[in-house]
Amino acid sequence: MNRLILAVAALGLVLGSVSLSQGGPILIGAPFELTGDQAAFGTIELDAVRFANELRPTVLGRSVEIVAVDTASSASESSNVTQRLIDQGVVALVGWCCSRGAIPAAEVAQAAGVVSISVTSTNPQTTLVGEGDPRGSFSFRVDFIDPQQGGAGADFVFNTLGGRRVLVVRQIGDAYSFGLTEFFTNRFIQLGGEVNIQDVNEGQTDFSAQVAALQAFNPDVVYSSAFPPQSGPFIRQARDGGYTGPFAGGDAILSQQTVDLAGADAILTAEGTANVFATSPVGAADVGSPEAQAFLQAWQARFGDNPDPFETLGFDAYNVVIQAIENIGPAFNERSLAEQRVAIRDALLATENFPGASGSITFVDTDGTPRNRVLGVFRMDLDAEGKLVSGGLGTLVATAGG
Amino acid sequence: MTLAQFLQQTINGLSLGSLYALLAIGYSMVYGILRLINFAHGEIFMLGAFFAFYTFTFTGLPWWVAMLVSMVLTAGAGLLLERLAYRPLRDSPRTTVLITAIAISFLLQNAGQMIFGAQPKPFAPPSLLLKPLQFELAGNRIFLRWTGVLVPIITLALLYLLTLLVQRTRIGKAMRAVAQDTEVARMMGINVNFVVAITFVVGSALAAAGGVMWGMTFRNIQPLMGIFPGIKAFIAAVVGGIGSLPGAMLGGYLLGLAEVWLVALLSLFQSNAFTLTTYRDVLVFAILILILLFRPHGIIGEGTAEKV
CATH class of the missing domain: 3.40.50.2300 (Response regulator)
Known part of the structure; x- marks a missing residue:
């Protein structure tokens, strides 16, 4: 009997620590292709996500922490690391240069009810994995298809x-x-x-x-x-x-x-x-909007060269998620992890004309693939x-x- | 297929076959002496390519010097492999040594990915060899590369030196003796450990030459590059008659020519729905299985009597 009481008390402590952790950093999972045949894209996109995080390190008064992992350009490894990130308590996932890893990971994230936003996966299937799910789709991208x-x-x-x-x-x-x-x-x-x-x-x-x-x-x-x-x-x-x-x-x-x-x-x-x-x-230089120009100058000041389109989209993928969290407002911090994850999805689906470095991003009335991307x-x-x-x-x- | 295409593909096949032959000899020599299938031989070949790559990247030495340096370094790696991994297990059951060889193969693949990086590296052959070799034959243009011509020539020169070593020198005689009967050779006063070491040195140096020429031919190298050539060269050695040096050479050239000819032939009969050239390995290996059905000891192998 004593043991049972102890176990219940321990469980209470664990649950209590979960709600306490809501004052800590917001975790964003970043599974990217850092090794394998897609590493040329995965590595630069992660760099761009980190750069975006440097420029915008906080939201709703809390710091945002990027949890980066390597998918090894493998479909099965991508599912595995995605599940691990979800178990670690990330509120959303920003990653994947490529469809090979993005599709199986989107399935894992869909099952768990966590937003996955792919930077440059272009296969249509990536944002169709939630079809028929009564909770709606959780998969997004910022690129064309x-x-x-x-x-x-x-x-x-x-x-x-x-x-x-x-x-x-x-x-x-x-x-x-x-x-x-x-x-x-x-x-x-x-x-x-x-x-x-x-x-x-x-x-x-x-x-x-x-x-x-x-x-x-x-x-x-x-x-x-x-x-x-x-x-x-x-x-x-x-x-x-x-x-x-x-x-x-x-x-x-x-x-x-x-x-x-x-x-x-x-x-x-x-x-x-x-x-x-x-x-x-197209790269930021060819978009021409004030946001694209600002990004271009910040990137040049930091890295001394021009960003390519993959980097530009990595930058936007991070910012569109952070903006969605911002739009939810302070109520976000009061919610449970599962509710936060759904709220981010809902806020993303309400995104209209977000002024990204790659042009404007709209998810309203889409399956998670932004409308009118320029190629x-x-x-x-x-x-x-x-x-x-x-x-x-x-x-x-x-x-x-x- | 025009005569020009046939000639072009034949030279490509000889070039690929040379590389298989250089590798197959390593398998055959080690098997002849130790009855061990050295599955790490493909990784020795990979090391050869990387040693040459780093030699001419960092020192800018001419390619043939880089190749010699790489042969020496790779021979050292082979020697180390024998000394550290295989010699302590000399008296263990064969399967133990075989499993060790497979483990070493995985170890070197993964260590290679960690040390050299997993991304393929461009392997730049000397600009002289980059020049295309083009000429007209019966109204058809032939496109060759100088590397394609040079690879068989270097290979044949190395194989000639190897034959001299095995047939004309004292150490060659000792190698043949150990291959015939290790125990009797030992009783006759032959230093078996030394002979085994020399076998690994020679086999690894030839694999290194193969690795460097593979890099020059296909223009890129990566840490997993040894897997397929390694398996194919092993099969070439078996088809030729494992344990036999002429068998390994014959098997290598046969496999190289069969692959290239078959692919050239297949590419003439294909449509969108069915890309036949993808089946090259399936068809080539089907032919090799047929050969082994009729000659289980390989083309040159003679049952139990095995030579180095």
Whole structure:
């Protein structure tokens, strides 16, 4: 009997400490791809979230603490670390450059009733995991989605590059790559083009099989939906195999890592202009709003270079969540953790024209994918040292949407 | 397939086969002497590539010097591996040593990711070798790389030196003796430990050469790069007849050519719905299983009589 009383008392202490902890820092989980083949994006997006946290370290009189973890670019590891963060008591999750980890994590967060906001996952499924849940969806993103990106890519390849036969590089086991390939291919065939899909594996170094297929198919343009550790060497080996035409791809190839692995001579034509193009969210410099300008100046003052779109969106993802908490008001601090998590979701869904560095963000009447995001087509121009110009962006050659 | 394409793919296949052959010899030599399948051999190959990478990144030495430095360093790593992990288990059951080899393989993969970083690194071959080698043949353009021509030449030179070592020197004779019967060789006054050490040194140095040339051919290296080439070279050694040096060479070239030819052939018959080239490993290994069904001891292997 004594033991039972002790146990009840201990339980009371534990519960009491939970309500006491509401005076402590607000925890935001930040699961990002810090190792593995998506690390080039995950690491810079986490840096941007941390930078946003530096600029806005408190909300409702409490400090905000970023709890960063590595998803290792793996779908299963992403679910695991997400569950761990939820158990640690984070009020919301801001993370994921990529759909491979974002989709399974969004499912975990949905089941737990915690907001997950993905920075640059573009597969539509990421914000559809809550379909049919009577509590409503808890998954959000700040980027555009792949039907837009794949469609714009196909239009650009067909109309601007004049491609009619396209070889598409697809990465096995990756949700982003398969989704983007499907949306690109459907649109491109609809336009009247012909497509040949080649699959590559994560960690593959020898692409002679795919290059042989390329030589046999003889395409006008090669479109890659694979990540830089695969796309870079593929571009290299395609050039070594005699392919001289343009490359195009989604936002996953727009990285210095692609350039380094391919070699500058594989990116540039003999005349010295880049012959590789990527669709991507536009950077703050091309948004032009006062908020974008302020972000640009703060970033340049802190890091001495220009932010790229992934960093800009990482910055916005953090701020849109903090703004939602701010909008809930002081009542937020009185609530239980579960209620806080739902309140953040409700406040996010009420977000209209939030002035982000990447443009305005609206979640009202959406499934968690913001309306009217602007997409740019970038030419991956290099400076004399072989670095992508404009702080890792290249040159904006076209925009779509908005 | 045009004649030009065939010729081009044949040279690519010889180049890939050379790399498999260099690795397969390491498996075969160690198996011949210790009856051990050294599953960490793929990671030795990876170390070879990284040693060369850091040598020419930090010292700017010419590539062939970097390759020699890497061969020496990797031979040292192989020696250390034998001394620390395998020699203490020399008299243990075979499975114990086999499990140790697998553990060492995982250990080196993960240590590599921690020390070198998990991201692939661009591996820059000398600019001379970067120049494409293009010419017309019967109206068709052939695109080759100088590396593709150089790799088989360097490999054949190394294999010739290895044959001299095994056939013409005292240590080679000792190696053959230990491979035939360790106990009798020991009774005849052969220092078995020394012979085993030399086997690891030679096998690791050849793997390092393979790793460096792999990097030059495919232009990027990463800590897990040894896994697939390692497994394939092991299979090449088995198909050729494990324990036999000519068998390992033959197996390596056979596997390289089969892969590349098959892929070139498959790429002619594919549609969007079905990308055949992805099945390259499935088909290549199906062929290899067939070979083993008809020649269980490999192409050159002769039942129980095994040579180094």
